[in-house]
Amino acid sequence: MDAAGPGGRDARAEALARRRRARLRGARRRARAARARARAAARRDGRPRGRAAPHPRRARAPRPRRRPARDAATRRRDAARRDGRRLARPDGPPARRRARASRGRLPARAPRRRRRTARAGERVSAPRARRGRPAGRAARAAGTPPFEGGPTQARVAALRVLDRVERSGAYADLALHGALADAPLSAQERALATELVYGTLRWRGRLDALLAQVVPRPLDSLESPVRSVLRLGAYQLVFLHSIPAPAAVDQAVRVARAIGLERATGLVNAALRRLAREHEALPLPALEGDPLGHLVHALSLPAWLAQRWLDAYGPAEAAALAAASNAAPPLTVRANALRISRDALLAELRARWPDARPASYAPLGIVLGHGGNPAADPAFAAGRFAVQDEGSQLVVALLDPQPGERVLDACAAPGAKATAAAAAVGAEGRVLGLDRHARRLALVAREARRLGLATLELRACDVAAGLPPEAAAGAFDRVLVDAPCSGLGTLRRNADLRWRVAPGDPAELAATQRALLAAAARALRPGGVLVYSTCTLTPEENEDVVASFLADTPGFRRAAPDAAPACVRPLLGPDGALRTFPHRHGTDGFFAARLERDA
Numbered sequence: 001m002d003a004a005g006p007g008g009r010d011a012r013a014e015a016l017a018r019r020r021r022a023r024l025r026g027a028r029r030r031a032r033a034a035r036a037r038a039r040a041a042a043r044r045d046g047r048p049r050g051r052a053a054p055h056p057r058r059a060r061a062p063r064p065r066r067r068p069a070r071d072a073a074t075r076r077r078d079a080a081r082r083d084g085r086r087l088a089r090p091d092g093p094p095a096r097r098r099a100r101a102s103r104g105r106l107p108a109r110a111p112r113r114r115r116r117t118a119r120a121g122e123r124v125s126a127p128r129a130r131r132g133r134p135a136g137r138a139a140r141a142a143g144t145p146p147f148e149g150g151p152t153q154a155r156v157a158a159l160r161v162l163d164r165v166e167r168s169g170a171y172a173d174l175a176l177h178g179a180l181a182d183a184p185l186s187a188q189e190r191a192l193a194t195e196l197v198y199g200t201l202r203w204r205g206r207l208d209a210l211l212a213q214v215v216p217r218p219l220d221s222l223e224s225p226v227r228s229v230l231r232l233g234a235y236q237l238v239f240l241h242s243i244p245a246p247a248a249v250d251q252a253v254r255v256a257r258a259i260g261l262e263r264a265t266g267l268v269n270a271a272l273r274r275l276a277r278e279h280e281a282l283p284l285p286a287l288e289g290d291p292l293g294h295l296v297h298a299l300s301l302p303a304w305l306a307q308r309w310l311d312a313y314g315p316a317e318a319a320a321l322a323a324a325s326n327a328a329p330p331l332t333v334r335a336n337a338l339r340i341s342r343d344a345l346l347a348e349l350r351a352r353w354p355d356a357r358p359a360s361y362a363p364l365g366i367v368l369g370h371g372g373n374p375a376a377d378p379a380f381a382a383g384r385f386a387v388q389d390e391g392s393q394l395v396v397a398l399l400d401p402q403p404g405e406r407v408l409d410a411c412a413a414p415g416a417k418a419t420a421a422a423a424a425v426g427a428e429g430r431v432l433g434l435d436r437h438a439r440r441l442a443l444v445a446r447e448a449r450r451l452g453l454a455t456l457e458l459r460a461c462d463v464a465a466g467l468p469p470e471a472a473a474g475a476f477d478r479v480l481v482d483a484p485c486s487g488l489g490t491l492r493r494n495a496d497l498r499w500r501v502a503p504g505d506p507a508e509l510a511a512t513q514r515a516l517l518a519a520a521a522r523a524l525r526p527g528g529v530l531v532y533s534t535c536t537l538t539p540e541e542n543e544d545v546v547a548s549f550l551a552d553t554p555g556f557r558r559a560a561p562d563a564a565p566a567c568v569r570p571l572l573g574p575d576g577a578l579r580t581f582p583h584r585h586g587t588d589g590f591f592a593a594r595l596e597r598d599a
Contacts, residue, residue, distance in 0.1 A: 151254035154189040155232065158196035159255050162228040165201065165496055172201055172496040200235040201495040202326055205300030206284070207234045213282050214274040215267070226264045229256045233272045238279055245276040291315040295322050304503040305488065308538070317583070324582035325491035325498075331368040332359060333385040334393055334416075336451050338423050340384045342366065348379060360586065362393035363567050364420075383451045388416040391489075391535070391580040391587035395482065396420040398568050398578050398592050399531045404428040405477040410463045410520035413437055415444030417482055422448065422456040430455050432470055436462040464515040467523055474525045481520045483513040485534035485541050489589020492582055506538040513545045521553060527599040530556065533578075533592035542591040543577070550595070559594040 157179045164170040176197050180190050200207065208219055211230050219227055233252030236243045249272045253265050261268075275282075285293030294315075295306035299322040309318035335342040342364050349356045349366060359365025366385070374380055374387050396417050401407045401424040412418040412433030422431040435441050438460040448456045461468045486501050486509060487494060517532050524530050532549070534541050550556055561569060561576045571578050571585070578592040 151251050154193040155255050157183045158193045161197045163225050167224045198495040200231050203300050207231045209297035215271045237276050320583040329492045332390050334388045335364045359390045362390045365390045389588045391590040395533045395592045407431045408476040408479045408523050409433045410481045413440035415447050422453040433458045434461045463519050471523045473522045476523050478529045479524045481517050481532045485536040488536045506540040510540045517549050524597050530595040537589045546593045555598045556595050559596045
């Protein structure tokens, strides 16, 4: 920053103040030594302890008038205090050298003094509140420490997660879980770390577009940890208005220093201070003039995905879909019909979740609202509900398993659809859940026990390579193939997913999806129902897979829309397929096609 600017004035004021404080510190040191000698003499003379002789200087004649230079320094110090500025002590290099080194950085804060115990009868005044920063409980609520030192552990944990995601491709949820398990954080600090990680990842495209206008170097030329620090600070400045801007900038600098990026603190400080002043005025592309730029830089989509959505939905709807994909999803649960009705569960939950309401389409769904932990609710522990997005519930509703039927779930993990089908078939039915990941099936088994589902059987099996003996040809009334996919319909739930999926991934996944669908279809009896579903919005993984299967597999056809349950008919397209969207239905984005086998 230029020395003539605000940063230069701060540096000069700091240098003058430090020279003044250096002189005062020497005087205080001499005064303390004199008082110590006086107390020692008093003890030798028999005076009560703590009643030292008057300080020798107090008996002297009044000091002569100070030199004009000192009066000017005093006036500058008092003016700085009135303006709310902090003046640091002159520890380290000489003041002039420190002033030059500090240009473009936040002013260094004075070390915290040790509190002196008051003498008997001495008047004690309350500490002055710091101007411009919260203190005590308010500071902790804003995620900033009430006394200055290092950065908050929540921010350090968040930065380490972001750097792992950036450099090694770690999954954000798994990396965050490990970071929170290793760090001794309070519930409030855990919530802050979670918000910082997911918010920074979700809005990375917009943050980079803003940072590119305040950082003097291309972001790609910076080290990965430096980019992560800048994004972490920028997210707080732009989106977390409960955190004061000075606190966000200061903490970003401290985080950088704490992880060994001392050389980058000047850049971080200067860029974030400028962003704090100017971010509301920094330009971003408008939808009308530059639809692609708007989706990429304002709504934080990768360019390839933004172009796909523009081609498929047009500018207005693509922007609405992107905005909905950036919003936090509501908490949605499914009543366990084996133990309670939806109305009874809703009445119970409203006592603890005032915003709870019935889902718009799913007959067993309840939307709890935002915030809170459903797994901590007593009804969850009692197995009266399962956490499941409404779009996922509608896929099972389209399958429509009936009591006593045999159902095959060819891709059962993580288990929400498999357990919903098991509850629907009841005690007389049977659900066989297959998945290639035995560890994930163990989680499904635990969920089934919590819900009291004895009819759900689980087997580790790669369906694409062949069905196990339990899934003999023609043995099942209904088959669900909830195929692994790119997951682009769940961006609001998986903040890092948009940066993880590559443009060629949908086409590569389609080959696996076709193999799964062809293999699982053999287990369906004549006249049975087959549902193919994904949680993505790409035609290669949805419509194209179904069309390829129907072309290559005789004896199967699309089910008529009026054959589907009434709750899903409003969501069916002309081809009879179910499609849900975050911006239209408030659910995750799902595709499901209902097919029938000839009798």
